[in-house]
Amino acid sequence: MSNRIDVKKTYKLFINGAFPRTESGRTYEVKSSKGSFIANPCLASRKDLKDAVVAARAAQAGWNKATAYNKGQILYRIAEMLEGRRAQFVDEIMVVTGVTKTKADKEVTDSVDRLVWYAGWSDKISSLSGALNPVAGPYYNFTIPESMGVIAAIAPETPSLLGLIDVIAPIIVGGNTVVVLASTKAPLSAMSFAEVLATSDVPAGVVNILTGKKDEIAPWMASHMDIDGLDISGLAVKSHADIRTAGAENLKRIYSFKSADPGRILAFLENKTVWHPIGL
Amino acid sequence: MNFYGLVDGTEASLKKYLGALSGVDQVGADARAAMLATRSIKTTSKRWAIDTAITMVDLTTLEGADTPGKVKALCTKAVRPDPTDLTVPSVGAVCVYNDMVSIARTHLDLIGGQHVGVAAVSTAFPSGRASMAVKIQDTQDAIDAGASEIDMVIDRGAFLQGRYIEVFDEIVKIREICGTKAHLKVIFETGELVTYDNVRKASFLAMAAGAHFIKTSTGKVAPAATAPVVLVMLEAVRDFYSMTNVRIGVKPAGGIRNTKDAIKQLVLVNETAGPEWLTPSLFRIGASALLNDLLMQRMKMDDGYYASPQYVTID
Numbered sequence: 001m002s003n004r005i006d007v008k009k010t011y012k013l014f015i016n017g018a019f020p021r022t023e024s025g026r027t028y029e030v031k032s033s034k035g036s037f038i039a040n041p042c043l044a045s046r047k048d049l050k051d052a053v054v055a056a057r058a059a060q061a062g063w064n065k066a067t068a069y070n071k072g073q074i075l076y077r078i079a080e081m082l083e084g085r086r087a088q089f090v091d092e093i094m095v096v097t098g099v100t101k102t103k104a105d106k107e108v109t110d111s112v113d114r115l116v117w118y119a120g121w122s123d124k125i126s127s128l129s130g131a132l133n134p135v136a137g138p139y140y141n142f143t144i145p146e147s148m149g150v151i152a153a154i155a156p157e158t159p160s161l162l163g164l165i166d167v168i169a170p171i172i173v174g175g176n177t178v179v180v181l182a183s184t185k186a187p188l189s190a191m192s193f194a195e196v197l198a199t200s201d202v203p204a205g206v207v208n209i210l211t212g213k214k215d216e217i218a219p220w221m222a223s224h225m226d227i228d229g230l231d232i233s234g235l236a237v238k239s240h241a242d243i244r245t246a247g248a249e250n251l252k253r254i255y256s257f258k259s260a261d262p263g264r265i266l267a268f269l270e271n272k273t274v275w276h277p278i279g280l
Numbered sequence: 281m282n283f284y285g286l287v288d289g290t291e292a293s294l295k296k297y298l299g300a301l302s303g304v305d306q307v308g309a310d311a312r313a314a315m316l317a318t319r320s321i322k323t324t325s326k327r328w329a330i331d332t333a334i335t336m337v338d339l340t341t342l343e344g345a346d347t348p349g350k351v352k353a354l355c356t357k358a359v360r361p362d363p364t365d366l367t368v369p370s371v372g373a374v375c376v377y378n379d380m381v382s383i384a385r386t387h388l389d390l391i392g393g394q395h396v397g398v399a400a401v402s403t404a405f406p407s408g409r410a411s412m413a414v415k416i417q418d419t420q421d422a423i424d425a426g427a428s429e430i431d432m433v434i435d436r437g438a439f440l441q442g443r444y445i446e447v448f449d450e451i452v453k454i455r456e457i458c459g460t461k462a463h464l465k466v467i468f469e470t471g472e473l474v475t476y477d478n479v480r481k482a483s484f485l486a487m488a489a490g491a492h493f494i495k496t497s498t499g500k501v502a503p504a505a506t507a508p509v510v511l512v513m514l515e516a517v518r519d520f521y522s523m524t525n526v527r528i529g530v531k532p533a534g535g536i537r538n539t540k541d542a543i544k545q546l547v548l549v550n551e552t553a554g555p556e557w558l559t560p561s562l563f564r565i566g567a568s569a570l571l572n573d574l575l576m577q578r579m580k581m582d583d584g585y586y587a588s589p590q591y592v593t594i595d
Contacts, residue, residue, distance in 0.1 A: 057589070223586070224588075225588035225590075226588035226589065249585075
């Protein structure tokens with residue numbers, strides 16, 4: 001019996017709920033930790049970023065309007081879908097990073113747990129960070145956190161899956177939409193994660209994932225007038241100053257994080273104050 | 281009227297004139313339009329194309345929900361598309377329903393927009409289903425109110441039935457009313473004409489009947505201004521020019537929403553009819569959302585970073 005030929009997977013981008021190739025037609029090589037060829041993912045261009053921002057902007061109003069309960073459900077659904085495809089993610093992490101099966105398995109477990117954890121924050125964040133303010137008059141005065149809009153993010157190189165989830169989940173749980181640049185060296189799990197998102201009832205355009213070079217895309221993210229905030233956790237510290245300067249022109253909120261905590265959610269929320277008469 | 285000596289106004293002569301037209305190679309037209317769409321226009325050429333496209337826009341609002349306030353806002357935008365940048369040229373015209381014409385004209389004159397025309401959609405737009413008397417009155421009203429351009433629709437039912445002489449006579453009558461006061465644009469609604477052969481036939485029919493412009497669509501029917509349809513119409517005006525030495529304008533309308541689409545249209549014009557047509561008096565683009573995208577692309581070229589829709593006016 002003849003050997004079956006491998007069915008190789010084409011790694012493409014994830015924009016507006018679809019999987020297009022980069023408009024530039026460029027690709028780059030991803031190699032295993034031992035140096036052997038693995039895949040040719042897309043090398044995204046600034047125009048792919050532009051298209052992704054248009055999709056994210058169009059999706060933002062609808063996603064923001066979804067109830068906290070619904071957003072939490074959808075994040076939990078992502079965790080469910082990821083759990084179901086655990087084996088594939090373990091394989092991809094092992095082959096690219098060269099870690100042991102135990103370590104890869106732990107990263108996937110942590111990723112699923114992290115998603116469930118962020119899902120839980122959905123209907124709690126406004127109670128914890130919002131307030132009923134005392135005012136001198138017959139009014140209730142509420143402070144309510146609201147989404148900022150379209151947020152761009154740069155995922156850390158490693159851990160490629162858990163790091164990606166740590167930038168995406170806190171941004172979207174607050175009602176923002178996101179355009180994220182995945183790990184350059186290990187983009188396989190990011191693009192497989194896009195397939196998980198596509199089957200998790202996440203509305204098209206809420207999460208958009210690009211693969212490519214950070215130094216090429218990050219400045220365009222910082223200067224883009226239609227991106228409201230930027231998470232540069234995955235960008236080398238030496239580039240932070242330049243990116244912050246480029247983002248200052250358009251008053252973009254730029255943050256970098258080291259761990260998973262509710263501050264990541266609050267960073268991309270804005271407080272709105274509402275007055276309401278008492279006794280009516 | 282001598283109809284350029286091509287027809288004498290009788291049904292027999294019209295049938296002979298239209299019958300002599302060559303057919304359109306559908307596959308060839310699709311392929312040619314697709315090929316021209318791959319041209320990449322960069323830097324200074326792109327900048328020129330954006331500004332040229334802005335001057336060619338017929339800024340349009342044709343909604344049942346139009347109000348005088350909305351029309352006035354549209355006129356303000358037509359004269360000065362970007363209030364923060366005075367180097368942005370005015371658009372070609374505003375395109376409104378009949379009852380809004382005087383409001384638009386008055387407001388344009390008030391704000392220094394004498395150079396911006398007012399186009400009125402006419403002859404029972406968008407369906408064209410009314411008696412000839414109503415269509416004539418409709419057009420007369422618009423001209424009396426100050427319209428400098430009349431966008432009339434043809435009776436597609438009559439055209440598809442082969443009653444060409446009725447369509448021809450209708451255009452001739454409306455053209456007579458326009459006289460020297462208004463330019464006449466004839467809308468085919470190419471989405472309802474089905475074949476490219478019909479588009480070519482309608483183009484030659486309208487041109488012989490005295491149209492100044494031929495226009496693809498009302499914007500109410502999809503598909504509207506697809507690239508191959510515009511190509512066929514541009515070939516028609518080119519051929520008509522070689523027959524009569526008269527240049528007829530072309531106006532694609534509907535479905536042209538971003539800068540890339542608009543520049544593709546300009547490439548089509550340049551490569552098909554020729555650079556003489558790259559002027560607002562011979563090429564217009566009927567659009568509403570397009571203008572904001574042109575402005576955003578212009579900002580991107582000036583500033584070096586991507587613009588946000590929050591910095592252009594809402595229509």
